Amino acid sequence: MNLDFSQIVPYIPFILEGIWVTLKFVSMSIIVGFILGILLALCKITKVPFLKKFADVYTSIFRGTPLILQLMIIYFAVPQLTGYDIPEFLTAVLAFGLNSAAYVSEIIRAGIMAVDKGQTEAAEALGVPYKPMMLNIILPQAIKNILPALMNEFITLTKESAIVSTIGYLDLMRRAQIVGADIYRNFEPLLLAGFIYWVMVYLMTQIGKVVERKLRYSD
Amino acid sequence: MIRVEGVTKTFDSNTVLEDISTTINQGEVVAVIGPSGSGKSTFLRCLNLLEKPSSGSIWLNNSEITNLTNKLEVREQVGMVFQHFHLFPHKTVLDNVSYAPQKVKKLKTNEAEETATQLINKVGLGDKLDAYPNRLSGGQKQRVAIARALAMEPAVMLFDEPTSALDPEMVKEVLDVMKDLAQTGMTMVVVTHEMNFAREVADRVLFLDEGKLMEEGPPTTFFNSPTTDRAKGFLDKIL
Numbered sequence: 001m002n003l004d005f006s007q008i009v010p011y012i013p014f015i016l017e018g019i020w021v022t023l024k025f026v027s028m029s030i031i032v033g034f035i036l037g038i039l040l041a042l043c044k045i046t047k048v049p050f051l052k053k054f055a056d057v058y059t060s061i062f063r064g065t066p067l068i069l070q071l072m073i074i075y076f077a078v079p080q081l082t083g084y085d086i087p088e089f090l091t092a093v094l095a096f097g098l099n100s101a102a103y104v105s106e107i108i109r110a111g112i113m114a115v116d117k118g119q120t121e122a123a124e125a126l127g128v129p130y131k132p133m134m135l136n137i138i139l140p141q142a143i144k145n146i147l148p149a150l151m152n153e154f155i156t157l158t159k160e161s162a163i164v165s166t167i168g169y170l171d172l173m174r175r176a177q178i179v180g181a182d183i184y185r186n187f188e189p190l191l192l193a194g195f196i197y198w199v200m201v202y203l204m205t206q207i208g209k210v211v212e213r214k215l216r217y218s219d
Numbered sequence: 220m221i222r223v224e225g226v227t228k229t230f231d232s233n234t235v236l237e238d239i240s241t242t243i244n245q246g247e248v249v250a251v252i253g254p255s256g257s258g259k260s261t262f263l264r265c266l267n268l269l270e271k272p273s274s275g276s277i278w279l280n281n282s283e284i285t286n287l288t289n290k291l292e293v294r295e296q297v298g299m300v301f302q303h304f305h306l307f308p309h310k311t312v313l314d315n316v317s318y319a320p321q322k323v324k325k326l327k328t329n330e331a332e333e334t335a336t337q338l339i340n341k342v343g344l345g346d347k348l349d350a351y352p353n354r355l356s357g358g359q360k361q362r363v364a365i366a367r368a369l370a371m372e373p374a375v376m377l378f379d380e381p382t383s384a385l386d387p388e389m390v391k392e393v394l395d396v397m398k399d400l401a402q403t404g405m406t407m408v409v410v411t412h413e414m415n416f417a418r419e420v421a422d423r424v425l426f427l428d429e430g431k432l433m434e435e436g437p438p439t440t441f442f443n444s445p446t447t448d449r450a451k452g453f454l455d456k457i458l
Contacts (some may be wrong), residue, residue, distance in 0.1 A: 122305035125267055126319035126371055127295035136318070140309050218309045218351040 011179040018172035025092040032097030037104025062102035071095040075167045088169035107149045111142035146213040151208035154201045220245045226275035235261045248401045250417035251410045253427035259410040267297040298368030302380040304360040306352040309447040312346045316367045338366040358389030378409040
């Protein structure tokens, strides 16, 4: 078997730096996607037809086209349209954040609808306004129920983040490819990158479990 | 205190309430009884605008509330207790009771918790302040729900079959709390199947059937000499 890890040793710091790069834009994307997802979910359950329509169309577009295409459009088409030379980091956060929001909004909408209608009525009967009712009563219960589905979405996002390598962003994946090209050996750097992705996802899974346990305090 | 004038409620083509008119006076305890599906709960839910009447009007303290856009003001004054409690499962007993006063009346946390603690003591659950609803029995949950509604210092309390979801041995503890409340002069409208409670505690009984107010009067008159055939038939079946 033709395996030789000694050759990538000098490149290890370069690859490891990719962890930070990946984590940086993935965590930003998760935050953007989560907040936007909540807002979209709220639009979907309102009685205001315009907002509902907007959220539905949004979801349809971002779920109905390939993520890599969205990434390319933001990276290549935005400069053509506006003249603004959009940086890779911003491109990645926008593409992944906007895309993830579409999926998260569906998860959260399902979670909100699964909360007993009596909870809304109880809050309304006490005179609690919409915003605190959502923030303090409905969403905490919804999020507890949908945590596994949300975690799944975040894990998918973390792994799919590798496609930013296509716009030349120096993330973990791109770095592995560069090292492969440099030493004419692809298997070792790709294997290392794969291992690192797996560790990241494993850690996320563990964090998810801890959070899930914490949220079950009231059971 | 509450005046109901010709209230009708329809869901699509289904008429649930038909031309209901009555007045609930300050300090009065009114029991609403009738067979299932007679519109009792819908009537009650109209009083705090959880349901909007299709026609007719509802007046609270001489101002019409039927078409208010800000329903929250009404609900601040009208407490409600549900058949299935609807406690907030992710909040402790203390937080359940002190939450709304903080968010709606803008009380400071310690003030709200002080009042809440007093109320929880009053319903006999002083040792459960930090427990979560899942740890409580049905009767205990309903007593917390009563304390939660009282924490908003409402002018009227609505009870929607408060004991119907309880095991028989827990009914009494909830009814006792309600009796105490009636003795403090609280205005109460109670949808109930507990005829003894209606007989002992209510000042007046409303009998609803098929969405119509068939009969109303003091419990002694209603239970001993009902005038309509519907009421007679109903009482024959359950007593």
